[in-house]
Amino acid sequence: MKKSRFSNDINIRNRQAGFEYELMDKYVAGMVLTGTxxxxxxEGKANLQDGYCYLSNNELFVKGINITPYxxxxxxxHEATRERKLLLKRSELKKLEGKxxxxxxxxxxxRLFINDRGxxxxxxxxAKGKKVHDKRDNIRERDAKRELDRLKLK
Known part of the structure; x- marks a missing residue:
């Protein structure tokens, strides 16, 4: 069986966001994309590191996401870093606008993923930005958890 270069089990994460921000509520939005x-x-060629979202005229846009040209x-x-419109229900947009x-x-x-419908x-x-001491606390907690896991394995 020949393996295709295209995959439907894409799961691209922004790991830096969890370190830089305290994540509160999460929403799943559709994206308006072009064919390429x-x-x-x-193919898995996207980067979320510098991305951010903003509201404009009761519409939600994401900017700074880099999708490598096909x-x-x-x-x-397509242009790699163009701003893309996100699709959410109007009630969800109102909640986000208030927050x-x-x-x-x-x-x-x-996170960027492809759902079961493709x-x-x-x-x-x-998200709320973390201070330097909050980041240090997270590092300390992660190291302690890693040590506990190591002791359990022995």
Missing amino acids: EIKSIR AQGTHYN VEEKGLTLVPT LAKLEIAV
Whole structure:
């Protein structure tokens, strides 16, 4: 059986978001993509590290996500870092708008995946920036957990 270069079990994570932000509520949004963008995502060639979301005219957009241009694309290929519209229900957009207006809260993309119907979805989280001492506490907790796991294995 020949293995295809396209995959439906894509799960691209933004690991930096969990370290930089305290993640609160999570939402799953659809994305408006062009033809070559979905092909690049199915090859696993996307990066969420510098991405952020913003609201404009009661619509949600994500900016800074890098989807590598499709290798076999022609002159119709997409721009790698263009802003993309996210699709959410109007009630969810109203909730997000209220939360983002609070001081210190932002919207961060945390995971890009393809659902069982073959559609690209972006998981976004309402997040609050961490201070340096909060990050140190997380590192300390993670190291302690790792030590406990090592002792259990012995």
